Amino acid sequence: MSALMAFMIALIAVLLSAVTVLTYRLWKLRQGGTAAILRDIPAVGGHGWRHGVIRYRGGEAGFYRLSSLRWWPDRRLSRRGIDASEMWHGAPFPLEARLPGPDPKRTSYGSFFSFNDPDGNTWLVQEVTTRRPGRI
Numbered sequence: 001m002s003a004l005m006a007f008m009i010a011l012i013a014v015l016l017s018a019v020t021v022l023t024y025r026l027w028k029l030r031q032g033g034t035a036a037i038l039r040d041i042p043a044v045g046g047h048g049w050r051h052g053v054i055r056y057r058g059g060e061a062g063f064y065r066l067s068s069l070r071w072w073p074d075r076r077l078s079r080r081g082i083d084a085s086e087m088w089h090g091a092p093f094p095l096e097a098r099l100p101g102p103d104p105k106r107t108s109y110g111s112f113f114s115f116n117d118p119d120g121n122t123w124l125v126q127e128v129t130t131r132r133p134g135r136i
Helices: 003-029
Strands: 034-039 049-057 060-065 075-078 111-116 122-126
Touching: none
Parallel strands: none
Antiparallel strands: 034 049, 049 060, 060 075, 111 122
């Protein structure tokens, strides 16, 4: 076997491996999930933004970067003791004005939930289904 023939066989094997890995990654990303953009901190300038897909499993979310060739999630996000409330609609305050469940019309900024982080801070989250006019 000549050196050229051995080189061609090795090149074909590498190309087949790359096609297999890329096909698996495409299949993995198309299985579903939520499109997301995460930022690595610290980041300099506009660098550090990562586009990908988040999939939830139990109390953990796995982030799969679009440009990664890893077989496992690139980032794992866990709840770490964060307790979230049930979703409600209506006025957020006073507490008596809250109606259980999401807004029946699913209007933007109409549904809420809250959670407490491990530092004792309370966070209020609103559902946004469409952007307000003039927003980028």
